[in-house]
Amino acid sequence: MVLPTLIADVERAFVSYAPGHWPDATHEEWNDWRWQLKNRVTTLEGLEKHLRLSPEERAGVILSAHKLAMSITPHYFNLIEVDDPEGPIRRQVIPRFEESHHHPSEVADPCGEDAHMPVPGLVHRYPDRVNFLITDRCASYCRYCTRSRVVSGAGEQELHTEFEQAFNYLEQHTEVRDVLLSGGDPLLFSDDKLEKILSRLRAIKHIEFLRIGTRVPIFLPQRITIGLCQMLQKYHPLWMSVHTNHPRELTLEVRAALERLANHGIPLGNQSVLLSKVNDTLPIMKSLVQKLLQCRVRPYYLYQCDLIHGSAHLRTSVSKGMEIIEGLRGHTTGYAIPQFVIDAPGGGGKVPVNPNYIRSHDEKKIVLQNYEGRLFEYPEIGL
Numbered sequence: 001m002v003l004p005t006l007i008a009d010v011e012r013a014f015v016s017y018a019p020g021h022w023p024d025a026t027h028e029e030w031n032d033w034r035w036q037l038k039n040r041v042t043t044l045e046g047l048e049k050h051l052r053l054s055p056e057e058r059a060g061v062i063l064s065a066h067k068l069a070m071s072i073t074p075h076y077f078n079l080i081e082v083d084d085p086e087g088p089i090r091r092q093v094i095p096r097f098e099e100s101h102h103h104p105s106e107v108a109d110p111c112g113e114d115a116h117m118p119v120p121g122l123v124h125r126y127p128d129r130v131n132f133l134i135t136d137r138c139a140s141y142c143r144y145c146t147r148s149r150v151v152s153g154a155g156e157q158e159l160h161t162e163f164e165q166a167f168n169y170l171e172q173h174t175e176v177r178d179v180l181l182s183g184g185d186p187l188l189f190s191d192d193k194l195e196k197i198l199s200r201l202r203a204i205k206h207i208e209f210l211r212i213g214t215r216v217p218i219f220l221p222q223r224i225t226i227g228l229c230q231m232l233q234k235y236h237p238l239w240m241s242v243h244t245n246h247p248r249e250l251t252l253e254v255r256a257a258l259e260r261l262a263n264h265g266i267p268l269g270n271q272s273v274l275l276s277k278v279n280d281t282l283p284i285m286k287s288l289v290q291k292l293l294q295c296r297v298r299p300y301y302l303y304q305c306d307l308i309h310g311s312a313h314l315r316t317s318v319s320k321g322m323e324i325i326e327g328l329r330g331h332t333t334g335y336a337i338p339q340f341v342i343d344a345p346g347g348g349g350k351v352p353v354n355p356n357y358i359r360s361h362d363e364k365k366i367v368l369q370n371y372e373g374r375l376f377e378y379p380e381i382g383l
Contacts, residue, residue: 011247011287014255014294020078021050030074033222037139037188041072047094050077054085060095067310069152070095072140076219079248088246088278091314093140099310105345108149108156110306112347119169121161125349129178130170133161134197138185139219142243144273144314146306146343151184159184163197170204180211180241187216187223191231198235210235213271215243217257218250224257229264239267242297245279247287255295262296269300272338274324280316282327289328289336299338304353307345318342318353326355330371 019025022039029035041047044061047070053061064070072080072093080094081087109115116125123131136151136159145151150159170176179201186194201207212232216223232238240261244250262268270292272279279285289299302325305315321340328337341350359367359375368376 011284012291014250014252014291015248016252017078018075018253020074022074022078025074031222033220033225036073036075036220036222039074040140041074041077042070051080051082053094056097057085057094059097060099063097063100064095065154067099067154068095068141068143068145068148069154070141071138071152073219075221075251075253076140076249079251086277088275088284089248091275091278092142092144092245095143096313098313099143101312102309103307103312106307106309106311107345108309110308110345111146111343112345113147115347119162119165121159121163122166122169124169124173124176125347128175129180130176131180131182132166133159133183134163134181134186135159135161135184135188137183137188139188139216139223142215142273144275144305144308144311146308147184148308167200167204170201170207174206177206178209178211179207180213182213185214185216186212187214187220187228191228195231195234198232198238202235208237210238211241212238213241213243217242217261218244218254221251221253221257224260226260229260229266232261232266233264236265239269241269241271241300243271243273244288244292244297245272245275247284247291250288250291250295258295258297268295268297270297270338271301271303272299273303273305274316274321274340275305275314276316278314280320280324282324285324286328286332286336289338290332293333293336299336301350302338302340304340304342306343322353322355326371329355 019030047053047061061070079089081090113123116123118124121133136153138151141152149155149157198210201210258268274280279288292299302321304318304321305311325340340353342353344351357369359369363380365377365379368378370376
């Protein structure tokens with residue numbers, strides 16, 4: 001049996017897994033993001049060429065064409081545990097038969113985005129910010145994807161973003177100061193195509209702040225070229241939210257890609273989803289957040305897994321998330337502690353969920369409990 005502390009020590013290392021299952025790839029090919037996309041594993045035959053699948057996985061792959069397509073870049077595929085169907089990397093990207101099971105609480109659109117879409121592809125759920133869904137494609141597909149209804153082309157809906165209508169809406173709505181580019185993954189666009197969108201948004205005077213939500217630096221670090229970074233640098237203030245769930249995902253190549261972004265002045269925050277048998281233990285989460293800081297990425301959100309159809313096998317209890325946050329608080333730097341949130345079902349937005357550090361509160365004082373369990377009193381001023 002391997003102790004959790006030893007597991008955490010192993011996961012702290014930055015490792016390159018290249019070329020792994022692609023020994024014939026040249027150095028130039030491996031580092032070409034277009035080659036990576038062209039050679040993604042997308043079929044049952046492609047998986048079985050390298051892995052022995054469990055019956056649940058094999059059935060899941062066959063069914064995936066009707067829910068959410070399977071696609072895994074060579075870079076990320078090399079991280080997959082060859083002999084462990086329950087491995088934390090494997091569970092994130094290889095379909096399982098459990099995806100066909102629908103719990104009564106699960107819905108196609110758990111965050112209620114469709115009801116807050118005044119223009120096709122533009123979600124306006126918060127007063128001063130919008131989510132601009134500019135594509136329905138990703139480098140690889142996460143099996144817990146909140147937008148599996150529209151992403152990958154295999155879901156029950158199609159994404160038809162009306163770009164001109166979206167730009168016109170943003171020009172007219174002066175309360176919007178923050179635009180998040182999402183999808184799908186915006187960094188799959190060419191530099192030129194992405195720049196056209198960014199420049200158009202920058203021409204709208206009341207938009208102060210641009211963000212890009214992406215998993216490309218993790219799935220496809222080769223995409224983070226100097227040319228891309230130099231282009232993005234022209235549109236500051238521009239921030240980026242990356243999506244990492246497990247410390248093994250932070251390879252040498254990923255660290256280099258994240259450093260390139262940071263060196264071009266792009267602040268980086270990480271969003272993780274709490275997932276069963278992936279990152280639902282304190283040692284793994286602690287390794288992840290500390291390793292992110294080494295990559296100059298601030299842990300930002302830890303999400304409770306959304307109630308998307310077929311995700312019950314990946315969801316944990318909410319109490320597990322609070323237990324992890326409580327285990328981090330005081331035992332690592334505050335910079336490493338994400339905000340645990342639930343995206344309220346039906347479109348209520350992100351709701352913070354915290355351990356209870358307030359033991360009592362009245363007109364005279366508040367009683368606080370610290371990370372050691374000790375109690376402290378703080379007086380209410382002026383009473």
